[in-house]
Amino acid sequence: MNPSILIGRVLLLAGVVFLLAAPSLLSLRGLQLSTEFLTLLVLALMWNLLAGYADIVTVGQHAFVGIGAYAFFGFLVFAEMNPYLSVLLAGLVALVLAAPIMAIIFRLRAGYLAVGSWVVAETLMLLAGKLPTFGGGSGKSMPVATVKQFGGSAIExxxxxxxxxxxxxxxxxxxxxxxxxxxxxxxxxxxxxxEEGAGAIGVNLHRTRILCFLWTAPFLGIAGAIITSQKLRVAPPASFSIIDWTVYVIFIVVIGGIGSFEGPIIGTIVFFFLRETLADLGVWHLIILGAVSITVVLIEPKGIWGILRRFLPGDLIPLGHRPKSRPQPKSAE
Structure with a gap:
């Protein structure tokens, strides 16, 4: 194995070990940041699957995060269901609603699809603001008794x-x-x-896009439920935040490397490093994030992973299949 590939995989393994040991090593703030990191990683992975592979460039991903958040809140607070079951049901609701949303936006292509997905997400946010049971436009906080179902103390x-x-x-x-x-x-x-070549060799483009869109919905819904369990409230602008759940996610995937499996992981790490480093700069940190993304894309359209891939002989996370070697027939003597 190439030494650079080995080093990269050792670093990935070290990261996995750290995440497994995090509850024993980190403070409350550290656990909160780690939870945000993991949920954003999931959102980035799903957007990368849609935009990087299936060519579904959506800017309405926050719709399913918000759907999951409100569904989770309803099951947990109003239906008084088990909190962990409520998390799973939030993903199921997101999957069910993905079908009619898909039927709407899949009539569009390219930039029209992106705008259509954003319009659907904003419409859902406005509808959420009209739900008096959920606090209307100002939102609603979880009751204390409900919060304690996740643990009697803050650390738990x-x-x-x-x-x-x-x-x-x-x-x-x-x-x-x-x-x-x-x-x-x-x-x-x-x-x-x-895309044209894939269609020419027999790939069913429409069916593959449908599968990917439905594949991502439950993951986004469950992520929305976990975000809500951490924030302890739902509110239309926060639960359906285009900045937090779509714009930042696009930034992560673009700088990490769109259309690669390693890209979202690298991008999430870089984003959190920049966010925590530049947190005291106010609005300037958004300007710097934009400048970083433009610089990376100008150097390498495939992001940081594209730059690293120039010096690596293979992927850190293998995705392809190696053909099995067949025994050569013995030559007749």
Whole structure:
């Protein structure tokens, strides 16, 4: 194995070990940041699958985060269901609502699809603001008794929510990795490289896009539920935040490397480093983030992973299949 590939995989393994040990090592603030990191990683992974592979460039991903947030709040607070069951049901609601949303926006293509997805998300946000049971436009906080279902103390609650976020990230990474390695994934890779070429060799573009769109919805809904369990309230501008759940996610994927499995991981790490480093600069940190993204794209359109890939002989996370070697027939003597 190439030494650079080995070093990269050792760093990935070290990161996994750190995440597993995080509840024993980090403070409350550290656990909160780690939970945010994992949920944003899931959002970035899903947007990368849509835009980087299936060519569904949506700017309305925050719609499903908000749907998951409100569904989770309703099941937990009003239906008084088990909190962990409520998290799963939030993902199911997002999946169910993905079908009619898909029927609307898939009539559009390219920039029209992006604008259409944004309009749908903003419409859902306005509808959420008309729900008096959920506090209308100002939102609603969780009752204390409901909050304590995640843990009697603050540290216990943060740890339990962190484990939820880690479990979601692991399932999202493994499931998406497996998807890309299947026959569908071969078609997605072909679509990423050349949509016309993929169609010419028999890839069903429409069916593959439908699968990817429905694939991402429950992960986004569950992420919205976990975000709500951490913030302890729902509110239309926060739960359906285009800045937090779509714009930052696009930034992460673009600078990390769109159309690659390593890109969202690298981009999330870089984003959190920049966010925490530039937090005291106010609005300037947004300007710097924009400048960084433009600089990276000008140097390498495939992001930081594209730059690193120039010096690496292979992927850190293998996605392709190696053909099995067949025994050569013995020559007749």
């Amino acid at each position: 609650r943060y740890v339990n929510i962190y484990w939820l976020a880690l479990a979601l990230a692991v399932v999202a990474l493994l499931a998406t990795w497996y998807l890309i390695r299947t026959r569908v994934g071969v078609g997605l890779t072909a679509m990423r490289d050349s």
